[in-house]
Amino acid sequence: MVDKIRIAVIYRKEMKFLSSTFRDNTLYYFFKHALKRNKRLDVEFFIAENKFDTKILRNNFDIILLPDNTFPFIPYELSDIKETNIPVISRTGDPHYIKKYNKLQIHESHKIKYYFGPITENYFYKFYPKKIKFKFIMAGLEPELYNSVKPFNDRISDKILSTGNIGNIKIKSRIANAIINPKKSSWYFYKLRTLCNQLPYVDYSGMSKDQDSYVHQDYPSYVSGYQGAIAASTYYAVIKYLELTAAGCLTFMEVSEKNHDAEILGFEDYKNAIFINEKNYKEKFEEFLSNRDDQEWGKIAHAGRTHTLKNLNNDKMVESLIKLIEEVI
Numbered sequence: 001m002v003d004k005i006r007i008a009v010i011y012r013k014e015m016k017f018l019s020s021t022f023r024d025n026t027l028y029y030f031f032k033h034a035l036k037r038n039k040r041l042d043v044e045f046f047i048a049e050n051k052f053d054t055k056i057l058r059n060n061f062d063i064i065l066l067p068d069n070t071f072p073f074i075p076y077e078l079s080d081i082k083e084t085n086i087p088v089i090s091r092t093g094d095p096h097y098i099k100k101y102n103k104l105q106i107h108e109s110h111k112i113k114y115y116f117g118p119i120t121e122n123y124f125y126k127f128y129p130k131k132i133k134f135k136f137i138m139a140g141l142e143p144e145l146y147n148s149v150k151p152f153n154d155r156i157s158d159k160i161l162s163t164g165n166i167g168n169i170k171i172k173s174r175i176a177n178a179i180i181n182p183k184k185s186s187w188y189f190y191k192l193r194t195l196c197n198q199l200p201y202v203d204y205s206g207m208s209k210d211q212d213s214y215v216h217q218d219y220p221s222y223v224s225g226y227q228g229a230i231a232a233s234t235y236y237a238v239i240k241y242l243e244l245t246a247a248g249c250l251t252f253m254e255v256s257e258k259n260h261d262a263e264i265l266g267f268e269d270y271k272n273a274i275f276i277n278e279k280n281y282k283e284k285f286e287e288f289l290s291n292r293d294d295q296e297w298g299k300i301a302h303a304g305r306t307h308t309l310k311n312l313n314n315d316k317m318v319e320s321l322i323k324l325i326e327e328v329i
Contacts, residue, residue, distance in 0.1 A: 005325055007035070007043045008061040008086075010052055015073040026140030026239055027091075031067055033142065034314035040322055048075040054084040062329050066090035069112065070101045081111050087328045092117040092134075095127040107132065113328050116321060120261055123236050135324050138265065139317040140239045143309050146246040149224035152298040159203045160196075160252070160285055161226040163219075164240060166204070167194040192254050192278055193232035199282070201289060202230070223247045227297065228288055232276070237261035242312050245273065245304035250297050252276045252284060266311060272303035 009031060011018060017027040035043045044061075046052065052075040057064070064081075066074050069090040081088065092115045098104060106112070116137040117124070124134045167187025187194060197204045205222070220243070223229055229249035231240040235258050244251040245267075253262045255275040262273060269275040276284050288297060 004042050005040060005063065005322065005329070006061045007041055007063050007065050007325075008046060008057050009035075009043060009065045009067060010046045010048055010078070011067050011074055012048055012050075012072055015067060017073075018067060026142075027067060029142035029145075030139040030314050030317065034139075034318045035321075038315070038318050038322070041318075051075055051077040051079055053079050054081050054086060055079075057086055058084050061086055063325055064088045066110070066112070068093060069103055069106050069110075069115070070097075071106070074106075074110070078110050087113045089114040089116065089325065089328060091115070091139075092119070092124075095119055095124050098127045104128075114324055116324055118239065119236050120264060135320070136264070137317050137320050137324075138237065138239070138242065138312060139314060139321075141242040141246055141308060141313050141317075143246070143313045143315075145220050146224075146248075146305075146309065149220065149248045149305075152227060152248060152250075152301055155225055155227045156203075157227045157292045158289065159201055159226065160228040160230060160288075161205070161223060161249070162193060162197050162202050162230045162232075163205045163223065164190070164193065164238075166190055166197055189234050190232065191234050192276070192281060193230060195278070196230050196232060196281060196285075199285065201285070219243070220247050223249060227292075227301070228252065228285075230276075233259060235259050237265060241265065241267070242308050245301075245308040248301050248305045250274060250288065250301040251304055252281070266307055267304070270300065272300060272307045274300065 016022045017024060018031055020028055022028065035041055054064070064086050066088065068074060069092050088111050090112050113133065115132065115134045118138045120136050121134060128134065165186050167185060167190055196202050223244055224247040227250055229244040230252045231238070231244050232254035237259065241251070241253055241262060251273050253267060253273045253275055254277065255262045256277045262275065267273040274284055
């Protein structure tokens with residue numbers, strides 16, 4: 001085991017997720033803050049052009065870290081990567097886009113040894129060959145952003161909050177997507193979230209008109225204004241499972257045969273979250289809304305917040321990444 005792991009993070013300026021001003025700052029805090037503050041790591045960032053000459057890294061770095069495996073977020077070429085012999089690991093996003101973005105070709109050309117990302121192994125290997133190494137790391141939760149949240153009893157209780165992308169409920173749209181965009185539409189990935197938004201007691205917050213920012217810029221403060229909030233995703237957990245619990249919300253999490261990631265993350269029904277699915281979501285919401293004075297809701301929300309901030313924060317995820325790196329080097 002080396003005392004200090006030297007990491008070269010390589011990306012292009014198009015990787016807007018590493019900008020502090022971009023609407024989705026989860027990767028910014030993981031790469032630019034959490035990696036940098038870990039005493040086991042020596043991290044340097046390189047903003048590349050179309051081609052990056054890896055010879056400049058020789059003898060100075062132990063690992064090359066790509067924040068994504070998609071063009072144009074990373075260089076189209078890592079020249080001399082085979083000769084340089086520095087192992088390459090990469091974060092990966094949605095594996096269902098493997099063909100659309102030629103990710104297997106990138107895997108070969110960039111000599112990627114290992115992947116990590118917010119997708120469980122079960123979902124990852126539905127698309128990637130079994131011989132490719134992958135580790136589930138749900139990075140992105142920065143605890144300091146959730147230090148100051150409203151007390152549970154001071155929050156809105158007669159509404160349940162829903163945020164994020166949703167599908168089109170109209171039949172014509174769903175049929176069109178099934179034909180033109182099969183298994184890729186927002187309805188396909190966020191069906192339950194979309195259904196929840198049809199309920200009169202669900203408050204929905206989406207994107208601004210230009211789709212480049214959230215309606216509410218201070219997301220932690222906004223969501224912590226509600227006692228209850230919805231984290232629903234059809235096939236895998238998303239960062240909202242962590243963000244909403246960290247904000248101290250009683251979080252209604254989608255858990256089903258298709259997606260049981262909440263359990264993998266350590267959440268338990270009626271202990272630190274409330275599990276919902278397409279059959280029982282209305283019943284679970286009404287149970288909460290008809291008994292809003294029940295102190296158990298606040299206890300469950302507090303337990304969810306404690307679990308997330310303690311066990312699912314960025315520093316814990318960096319430790320998981322270090323273990324992965326040690327396997328490679």
